[in-house]
Amino acid sequence: MSTVIKNGTIVTADLTCKADVLVDGGKIVEIGPDLKGDETLDATGCYVMPGGIDPHTHLEMPFMGTYSSDDFESGTRAALSGGTTMVVDFALPSPEQGLLDALQMWDNKSTRAHCDYSFHMAITWWSEQVFNEMQTVVQERGITSFKHFMAYKGALMVNDDEMYASFKRCSELGAIPLVHAENGDVVAELQRKLLEEGNNGPEAHAYSRPPEVEGEATNRAIMIADMAGVPLYVVHVSCEEAHEAIRRARMLGKRVWGEPLIQHLTLDESEYAHPDWDHAARRVMSPPFRNQKHQDSLWNGLASGSLSCVATDHCAFTTEQKRYGVGDFTKIPNGTGGLEDRLPMLWTHGVGTGRLTPNEFVAVTSTNIAKILNCYPRKGAVLVGADADLVVWDPEKEKTISAASQQSAIDYNVFEGKTVKGLPRFTLTRGRVAVNDGEFVGQEGHGEFVRREPNGAVNKALSSWKELTAPRKVERTGIPASGV
Numbered sequence: 001m002s003t004v005i006k007n008g009t010i011v012t013a014d015l016t017c018k019a020d021v022l023v024d025g026g027k028i029v030e031i032g033p034d035l036k037g038d039e040t041l042d043a044t045g046c047y048v049m050p051g052g053i054d055p056h057t058h059l060e061m062p063f064m065g066t067y068s069s070d071d072f073e074s075g076t077r078a079a080l081s082g083g084t085t086m087v088v089d090f091a092l093p094s095p096e097q098g099l100l101d102a103l104q105m106w107d108n109k110s111t112r113a114h115c116d117y118s119f120h121m122a123i124t125w126w127s128e129q130v131f132n133e134m135q136t137v138v139q140e141r142g143i144t145s146f147k148h149f150m151a152y153k154g155a156l157m158v159n160d161d162e163m164y165a166s167f168k169r170c171s172e173l174g175a176i177p178l179v180h181a182e183n184g185d186v187v188a189e190l191q192r193k194l195l196e197e198g199n200n201g202p203e204a205h206a207y208s209r210p211p212e213v214e215g216e217a218t219n220r221a222i223m224i225a226d227m228a229g230v231p232l233y234v235v236h237v238s239c240e241e242a243h244e245a246i247r248r249a250r251m252l253g254k255r256v257w258g259e260p261l262i263q264h265l266t267l268d269e270s271e272y273a274h275p276d277w278d279h280a281a282r283r284v285m286s287p288p289f290r291n292q293k294h295q296d297s298l299w300n301g302l303a304s305g306s307l308s309c310v311a312t313d314h315c316a317f318t319t320e321q322k323r324y325g326v327g328d329f330t331k332i333p334n335g336t337g338g339l340e341d342r343l344p345m346l347w348t349h350g351v352g353t354g355r356l357t358p359n360e361f362v363a364v365t366s367t368n369i370a371k372i373l374n375c376y377p378r379k380g381a382v383l384v385g386a387d388a389d390l391v392v393w394d395p396e397k398e399k400t401i402s403a404a405s406q407q408s409a410i411d412y413n414v415f416e417g418k419t420v421k422g423l424p425r426f427t428l429t430r431g432r433v434a435v436n437d438g439e440f441v442g443q444e445g446h447g448e449f450v451r452r453e454p455n456g457a458v459n460k461a462l463s464s465w466k467e468l469t470a471p472r473k474v475e476r477t478g479i480p481a482s483g484v
């Protein structure tokens, strides 16, 4: 059965035009005037855009002694409700666990997904087994991005030598390394000192992770990637120090992408000063929220192109789970939600204020990451042949965000009470309507794994450049005899 989206304005990363979109067999089959289909969706007054891609989620993630509460069912239901049609989650081996073994666990969890998804593979330890399995992960499983935690000492953190070895392996395999950039040694020491001084509330979480520790780690990761000859993607960039490092690297021709989160763009550090312990603890995430100077830097980076993608790092814990850290802030599970709210919040505070154009909005929520992860134009595009992952966006539709009406399984929402203007009228996942005017009508298990090929254009270009500029031995004649 075909579906036609009529009377809308198509908005992509580089184009705005009035046309109908005809969908059949899960794909876009025609774009043009006066199209007809078996079913009609009226997009009068709406923008027809590529569905959002959230490149950073943690659904049912084992972390800090518990599991994040949104799984692939509730998480992708939340995603579609907010106009996001693909998520990229992190497969996370526990210490000494093989990569393929961990992947099997993520395969099992993801069968309930309502929308398409892919995985990044995390490198949480290093060995010959990990080195070997990286090849299988890339070539047989189509997972071409590897995450490295420079923080969470004693748990997920990897050291510089391990990171360098893994980045080199990514370079050989045509894959992309990702980093959580915070200096984990310094954070651990600051945490210890704060606790010793009796500073045990959620606000101390922010004190233990100042912008400097993020800036230092970002610079270090950029240097290591440059030495390994591989592009780099920096997740949850929260501050000017990290953004400055990325901006400078890009100006020097290095291939580095930065990803701010919707939370860091719209919520600030004053949340941690809230007199209610629960309120502050619910907002504990790493890196923590910053002040307006940092927020302005992130917004400007999106507008200027020095930052590339807006994500959520959706890692949702209930109030009860957050209370594991009463009396010791280092035990508060780190993470916040945002999957349902990313697009409406970014539209409201970005496009609604004039900080972003609608085309830039599409670029940073969908198209850029599809290109970086090498799944464009199957994803992130409104083109004939692309998957019909689409959002029909009503710029006049309003709501006030509330945990009472959200899809997420947790009992609060960090954006509670915020009014957004700009919401999906329809969300389509591979041609199937999953959201119809605020009502969720998706299908559990409809989501499919998106396989990606290695050696995207940027990897290829960078390896050519590195080869061309590699140190070369100077061939000499008449070398003098050794002086020894």
Ligand SMILES: NC(=O)NCCC(=O)O
Pocket: 058, 180, 284, 285, 286, 287, 313, 315, 334, 335, 336
């Ligand atoms: N960000 C956060 O606090 N939790 C999720 C894990 C991570 O990405 O660091």
Ligand SMILES: [Zn+2]
Pocket: 180, 235, 236, 286, 287
């Ligand atoms: Zn992280």
Ligand SMILES: [Zn+2]
Pocket: 056, 057, 058, 313, 315
């Ligand atoms: Zn994360």
